[in-house]
Amino acid sequence: MTDPVAAADAVVAAVDPGLSSPGVESRDVVLVTGPWLGGTTSLIDVLRERLPEHTFVEADELGTAHAPAAVVFVVSAIARLTESDCALVDLAAINTDLVIGVVAKIDAHRNWREVLAVDRTQLAARAPRYQHVEWVGAAAAPDLGEPRLDELVGVLRQRLADPDVQRRNRLRAWEVRLDNGIDRYRADAAGADRQARVTTLRKNRDDILRARRLSKTERTIALRSQIQQARVQLTHFGRNRCTSVRAELAEDASSMRRRRLGEFESYVRTRAEEVVDEADEGITKHLGDAATELGLSAPEQPPPLRAPEFSQPPLKSRRLETQLTMILGAGFGFGVALAVTRLCAGLAPGLTIAGLAAGGLVGLLVTVWVVGIRGLLHDRAVLDRWVTDVAATLRSTVEERVATRVLAAETTLTSDLAAREEAEGATAADRVAEIDAELREHAVAIAKAAVVRDRRVPPLQQALDAVRTELYGSRSAKARTGSDPALS
């Protein structure tokens, strides 16, 4: 008699000589397994006693690459099979064809026969390979009476003695391995495991490009608005400052005393320089802040401003006016002297001489006073006009300064921004290129996998068909090629 395992391997090798082994190790043991509290432990104890010639193991004593000779699947008779129980059968019987279903605890459950029938139907509906699973009832450790295992023991004895079982087990292992292999090739070719990565990459790529577009627009708008604001605010500030200085100096000029006339000019010049410096500082600070807000370095400080040029106040050139004042003052003094003299002569005719002297004196004093006052008032008026001129010059200087510096800053910041855009654009382009490269790699890998699939799947499928023909007979193998249980 030929080796049943070799016979099974020969079926596959006939299709593809490269397939030598399903990669599992056949072990001459019976796996007893089932859901928790299903009755596995007590059943295995009794089976070891009743069938000492066979080895019974639980699931944890068996590795994933081991193929037991038979799988005894134990479920409680309390309720029908659940999805999780079925998943357990799939896992336990992955390398083994011979599965025996056991409904345990039949001593306690009055409707165990219905549960058994439902379990049989349910498992058969799950996959074609379970259609011929034998189901038996058992009571391994009843509370009262003797264990009832005869049917199970009989079935196990009979099936384990069947020489065809080993061949079918081997074929089942082959079926699972070939099926898994085909699935893997197909999944690789479909790029199933790469799909998530590819989606993420595409999303990243879109995000990068959109972020670039957005940030470019946002920055340009921000720069323009900052510059406009700076222009408006700084001009406003400069004008205000000039106006307030003009008011202050005009007040000083209107209360001017003759003694301080000389100092006033230098005082006005100092104040004007101060204002220009202040305005300059204000511009530097404001532009620095704007640059910081845009994330750029502050524009360079230009060389300090040359102080504005002012003419001297025109206090000296007033000859005609002085002459006129002198004549009018002298006339007025003469009139006063005449009036005083006449008054004295009228009141005391004896004192005419003294009256004449006093009248002359008073007339002289009045003349001097009138001429002096008129001179001071004239100077004040001249200074006031001069202050206005100075303020106007100052204002135009400050405005020019603001305009020049803001323009310079705009140029600097725009070129800085362009440089930065350039750098970021290069970084983004690099990143997009990297992503594109990876996407290409994935596409190439998927295409390669598709080629591999086209080369490898047909022989595997043929081998699988051959295995299935052996397992199910020729008619059903065709139907199962689509691996759809509903077809069979």
Next chain:
Amino acid sequence: MGLTEGHQIFVDALTRFAEQSQNARLTSIIVRIAAPLRIAVLGRDGVGRGTVEAALAESGVTVTPDAPAADLHVLVIAETLKPEDHARLADADRPIVMVLNKADLTGLGDGGPLVRAHRRAADCRALTGVPTVPMVGLLATAHLDDELMTALRVLVTEPADLTSTDAFVGTGHSLRPELRQRLLSMLDRFGIACAVLALGEGADDATVPTVLRQASLLDRVVEHIEAAGAPVRYRRLRSTITELHSLAMQSDDDRLTHFLSTDATVLAMMAAAVDVVEAAGVEVDRGDDAAAHLRRAVHWRRYSRGPVSALHRSCGADIARGSLRLLGRVR
């Protein structure tokens, strides 16, 4: 004070108030708050979901087939927690009570099936944190006709083979096998043993259903459902009171405002809050003298400011408020 009492006191008081004040707008509010909690029974196929549902309906619980509309879920399991049951527990979005059905089939060792079932229910509770209670659904819905009663009396004098279900029907006995089959499907071995034991001790026909009902543990299941429903009832009560406050404001109804601050209302809220915290396993001092009221008020005031859930914070505040009202009454 007992379970559901606080709720009932409030409903009664509100109904009386509505009759006196002839306020038609209160009617719909009363209907809503007086409606019983709706229970949906869930579970895998074959665990006895239908039996538990019928037993609960028979014992006065309002059972609805519409799970999403139910206030409370009852998850029926048998023998063990399967991954499917775990999935249902994980999906639960409302209070849930687990019923370990077929408790009579848990095995005979270690003090009998019910003791083992209680232990297994405690294990399930420890594992999932969901209140779990054993039940024998079959006995809760058993109806014995005269023929079955007569058969049970025969079994008292002539014991049958109860070692297994097949043996009970299959072995020779003076009762017809069909009758034994009927008995078995009505009561199963545990129910037959209980009934026979009761009859042997001299019970009459009328007592046997009571004995079976006791053995079914249905009352404990109902108790657990009531306890699990306490938070739902409390929340309903709270939202009703909020609604009434806004109604009183809108309609400028001084009498309704006064009703909401009467001792009856405040004490009803306290009773509902006590139900909630007791259902969660926290003890409430039941003393009825001034010292006890003060102690309780202080304790629950502190409790409501401790690290507890929003529900318990609110319950603690209600208990403290009620205790102060009681203290004011005693003084």
